[in-house]
Amino acid sequence: MTTALYPGSFDPPTNGHVDIVTRAAAVFDKVVVGVYDTPAKTLLFNTSERVALMREAIKDLPNVKVMSFSGLTVDFAREVGAKVLVRGLRALSDFEMELQMASMNRNLDPNIEVVCLMTSPQYTFLSASLTKEIRKLGGDVRNLVPTHIADALDRKFDGRDNSDTIPRFLET
Ligand code: ADP
Numbered sequence: 001m002t003t004a005l006y007p008g009s010f011d012p013p014t015n016g017h018v019d020i021v022t023r024a025a026a027v028f029d030k031v032v033v034g035v036y037d038t039p040a041k042t043l044l045f046n047t048s049e050r051v052a053l054m055r056e057a058i059k060d061l062p063n064v065k066v067m068s069f070s071g072l073t074v075d076f077a078r079e080v081g082a083k084v085l086v087r088g089l090r091a092l093s094d095f096e097m098e099l100q101m102a103s104m105n106r107n108l109d110p111n112i113e114v115v116c117l118m119t120s121p122q123y124t125f126l127s128a129s130l131t132k133e134i135r136k137l138g139g140d141v142r143n144l145v146p147t148h149i150a151d152a153l154d155r156k157f158d159g160r161d162n163s164d165t166i167p168r169f170l171e172t
Contacts, residue, residue, distance in 0.1 A: 004115070005082035007034040007073045011043050012149045013054045014131055016123035020088040023117055025061045032080045033058065037070035044132055044156055057146045074109040082112070089116045090124050 004024055010017055010033070024031045035050045045053065047068045054066045069076040077085060085105065087098050102114035119126075126144055135141045135153045142150045 001029040002084060003030040003032065003080060003082040004028040004084040004086045005032045005034050005073070005077045005080060006086040007036055007069070007076070009036050009039040009041060009043070009128065010050050010054050011039075011041070011045050011128050012050065012131070012145060012152065013057050014123075014126050014128050014145050014149075015143075016088065016090075016119060016126040017054075017128075018057050018146065019120050019123055020086065020117050021058050021064055022061065024086045025058075025064050028084065028086075029063060031061075031064045031086070032082060033064060033066045034073065034076055034080075035066065035068045036073075037068055041129075045152070049152070053149050053152060056148050072108065074105050074112055077112050078109070085112060085114045087114060087116045088119055090119045090127075 004027075006021055006024055008017065021031060021033055033054055035047060035054060037047050043050075051066055051068050058064045058066065067080070069079075073085065077083075085102075087102075089095060089098060098114075098116060102116075105112060105114060131141050131144050132153070134144075135157055141153060145153070
């Protein structure tokens with residue numbers, strides 16, 4: 001049985017991330033989405049929010065589990081029994097960074113392979129940071145993220161919510 005770990009910040013998860021998880025879940029027996037606790041970037045959503053948003057996004061995939069982690073990705077991979085790290089590649093610019101990270105991870109643990117899935121063409125331009133920026137400036141991002149994440153962005157940026165109550169998946 002092959003378990004793959006898909007690590008990232010997912011601040012917030014986008015349709016591009018969900019596409020990668022869905023495709024990884026079709027290739028590997030089990031996929032763990034690792035939500036990195038403290039990435040070197042300013043976060044909009046805290047860790048439990050990012051985990052809850054991702055859980056809701058992938059709830060129909062029975063072989064996918066979402067967990068948060070801190071520390072080295074390779075250590076977390078070993079902890080969950082993953083021999084494969086999944087990453088998504090959009091453009092050449094992603095490749096350089098992914099190659100550097102994959103090489104560093106190989107240096108840390110040569111038993112863990114990195115598998116990069118090419119982005120689906122409709123998501124080449126899509127990033128979490130651009131999505132936040134567009135939404136912050138009042139742009140429509142509803143075709144870039146799942147509905148519950150667009151709602152969560154509304155709540156963050158202008159306190160507006162399209163649902164009557166706080167969604168169950170965000171209750172702690
Ligand atoms: P990180 O902060 O580690 O880059 P991200 O959440 O931004 O984490 O991304 C996690 C992974 O998902 C990365 O491998 C990234 O390249 C990939 N990814 C992000 N957006 C897309 C997309 N639109 N299509 C395919 N892969 C993507």
